[in-house]
Amino acid sequence: MFRKIIIALLCLSFTSVAQAVLKIDITEGFEGALPIAVIPFQWNGSAKIANADVSAIIMSDLARSGKFSPVAEKDLIARPQKLADVHYKTWRIAGMDHIVIGSVDKQSDGSYQVEFRLIDILKARQVLGYSFKATDKTLRAVAHQISDYIFTQITGLPGAFSTRIAYVTLKRDKSVYKSRLQVSDTDGYSPQTLLTSDEPIMSPAWSPDGSQLAYVSFESGQAEIFTHNIRTGVRKSRARFKGLNGSPAWSPDGKKLSMTLSKDGNPDIYILDLASGKLQRVTNHWSIDTEAVWMPDGKSLIYTSSRSGKPQLYKQSITGKSKPERLTYEGGYNASASISPDGKFVAYVHGEGNIYRIAVLELATRSSRILTDGPLDESPEYAPNNSMILFASQEKRQAVLAAVSVDGRQKQRLAFTDGEVREPSWAAVRY
């Protein structure tokens, strides 16, 4: 059978017009979120560019984080453009902690000068201010960068708005099967297709430096693990053994990939050294061992194993010499771990009966908490700043991406306009 494979060797930097494919709605939450007013930036020398409305992008980023509650534009009590215009007392009475002001000035060479200031109302002074140079192609990126600065200044956490997410989209019915591996900004803009196939694409995983994706593609008629440089489009086959080739996960130093192979009889976990091609076996059990992810120290893995009869999470050193330590006991289905970047928590799929929800386990205390409502939630993925968990969900029979804050209070839906969207992976840094 001839399989049509179209590999899009697109450079991501080629992005011309930002175009939203994912639409993001905040569906729940705001309790405890910090009030902030983002004053619409004044555009000088140019009309506002509709899909690069810098202040609107900042506002939407901050709202999506779940940690901020930006004032709607129509409810703004004042619109100061310069620091000297800020009337602190008025904002204080309005209960505002911070305001953001700024401007976009078109330069004679066609570029833009973007300025912003973050003002602390209680301290009655500017606490942060930067000026950036941008082109019409990089205005959105500058806006996300400003969001990161503001987020970090106020919360003390690194921002993650400038990074990227990868996900798989799928159009399928009885006659059509078309899967796509896509990369977009974290707000769903600037989607780029890395791979199109009429066979499944699964399990995208970002390299720690954000330059590559590892994933599983069935394009050759069997499962095969690839790594794919998102800028050059160059990709390499990393595993094409008989049987399963699945669950690729990067070691924190980016030099190794853990993966599930069944070449020796059963699905077991192996580690591939990318430079030498040397393969090391970690588990050896007749049951299913799969979905390994790395602890941030690179010394151990957490994986799903059915060795107790049902899928449960286990932790084991990468040498494979120590005995695996079972982490989950509640419920008959605990799988697909994602470890928080600080190594303190594990998000996973918790199934009870026919309901599959996202739960979080605190490794130090072994206490766990269910964050979502189900019924078919899967593929949890920690945001690089520990603040949110992306996951795949079913809503009104439609596969969507959703996000939940780690305290479970804020929930968002990232709806895909055409077909199903699944398996999000969030890059730690923008390459």
Next chain:
Amino acid sequence: MKKLFFILVLALSISACGERIKPDTETGGDTTSAENNGSATAGGINEGSGIGGVALEGGKLVSYEKNAIADPNNVLSEKVVYFAFDSKSVDDDYVELVKHHGKYLSFNPDASVRLEGHADERGTREYNVALAEKRAQSVKQLMLYEGASNDQISVISYGEEKPVAFGHDEESMSLNRRVEIVYQ
């Protein structure tokens, strides 16, 4: 080995209403030749296989002739094995069917199959790929017991990626938990 192996009219184990029918008569598996389709005659296949000499009303022909897989009246026309939730074992209702395919392979060394494992949408994608591979391996193992050889059988697992039923109800999901036997 290009003999004809005509066995009995038998017995797909599933009736119209989906319930298993127990054979009510068993005849010995000896060597009456059976050129005439439709009569219950045995053709001396692997001794002790347990499938010889069973006739059923409304049953299908059991023959391991080379072109038997193309015959809609042959038991080999059934090519899908269904599974219980989170189970990798071949259900009793499908053991006979898998054995027929295993025997067909053993009598036709030139034939080969691809076993495609599938799971329903519940649970995680990669776990389902592993589970569906276990399912396909269970089917393969049974076929090997019947004399099929390792290099006649390839296995691929699609997990939950390729459902045949798109509903989210139990009936759809039970149709999706399957191994498809695809002759190459």
